[in-house]
Amino acid sequence: MPELPEVETVVREIRPHLLGRRLGKIQVSDRPLRRQWRGTWVSQLRGRRIDEVRRRGKWIIVSLDGAYHLIIHLGMTGQLTVHDTQQAMADHTHLVFELRPGGRQLRYRDIRRFGSATLVASQRELDHFFEASSLGPEPFQLARQYWRERLAGTRRCLKAVLLDQQVIAGVGNIYADESLHEARLSPYRQGCALSSAEADRLRRAIATVLRRAIDRRGSTIRNYIGGSGLQGSYQDEFRAYGRVDKPCKRCQAPIVRVRLAGRSTYYCPRCQGD
DNA sequence: ATAGGCGCCTGCTGGC
DNA sequence: TGCCAGCAGGCGCCTA
Numbered sequence A: 001m002p003e004l005p006e007v008e009t010v011v012r013e014i015r016p017h018l019l020g021r022r023l024g025k026i027q028v029s030d031r032p033l034r035r036q037w038r039g040t041w042v043s044q045l046r047g048r049r050i051d052e053v054r055r056r057g058k059w060i061i062v063s064l065d066g067a068y069h070l071i072i073h074l075g076m077t078g079q080l081t082v083h084d085t086q087q088a089m090a091d092h093t094h095l096v097f098e099l100r101p102g103g104r105q106l107r108y109r110d111i112r113r114f115g116s117a118t119l120v121a122s123q124r125e126l127d128h129f130f131e132a133s134s135l136g137p138e139p140f141q142l143a144r145q146y147w148r149e150r151l152a153g154t155r156r157c158l159k160a161v162l163l164d165q166q167v168i169a170g171v172g173n174i175y176a177d178e179s180l181h182e183a184r185l186s187p188y189r190q191g192c193a194l195s196s197a198e199a200d201r202l203r204r205a206i207a208t209v210l211r212r213a214i215d216r217r218g219s220t221i222r223n224y225i226g227g228s229g230l231q232g233s234y235q236d237e238f239r240a241y242g243r244v245d246k247p248c249k250r251c252q253a254p255i256v257r258v259r260l261a262g263r264s265t266y267y268c269p270r271c272q273g274d
Numbered sequence B: 001a002t003a004g005g006c007g008c009c010t011g012c013t014g015g016c
Numbered sequence C: 001t002g003c004c005a006g007c008a009g010g011c012g013c014c015t016a
Helices: A004-018 A039-045 A123-132 A144-152 A158-163 A173-183 A196-215
Strands: A022-028 A050-056 A059-064 A068-073 A078-084 A093-100 A104-110 A116-120 A256-260 A263-267
Touching: A004 A050, A004 A059, A004 A078, A004 A104, A004 A196, A022 A039, A039 A068, A039 A116, A068 A078, A068 A123, A116 A123, A144 A196, A158 A173, A158 A263, A173 A196, A173 A263
Parallel strands: none
Antiparallel strands: A022 A093, A050 A059, A059 A068, A068 A116, A078 A104, A093 A104, A256 A263
């Protein structure tokens, strides 16, 4: 579900409620998340102070006492929100962290349980976590030369490249399609077939689309909500994603839907070429 | 190297 | 009304 703009929104909205707070009681449901939550770590976390909340790709990192790092991924249906303690507990809530002082709770809810929560106990382990997955660079720090080289070095189609977290971190199915539409490039084009100018255009398009989406607090199709419980509104601005048979907002030709890189892919066959 | 398929889960929609 | 197929913001693993 959540891609970079949604995760960024969650981080921005929960951060002010978390910084400086200490973790009190922690509740863990008996349904495991994707990366098994280890119950023994719960006791290690209690009483620790949150000193940083940040995002890396689609991952949320909550740092405590300058040593412990809680690494959370929202999968498809994950929701990380701050609630007053007395607020009713929604179904599918799997982690609850009491925040002290203040009488609030950080809650992790995930209907499909594709998300994960992992605890590491040092900066070294945190670095290792991301190195092990070879997570690619942040879209807003994408070096022009690196991007040109990664595209030139692959015969895969652009859709697959954009979804590859090792090439660029944070882009998912929605923003891949929206970026390609913005760049006027077909999702079928091979990376190595792009000119330098086209590679640069795509690089700028990705940043443009992600920035617009963050400004709208992300996109809500069905489950996504930000850290304060509000939905995003960028779905109202989609130019390609989900718009089968609707006129392209640039050239009026009907948007088509195809299956590419294993995912539903929406694009305009006229102005994005083929 | 790369494409495609499945599995992990739950819930919703549309067709019959 | 019920049932069943197909779909969903992700990702890891397997095969050819």
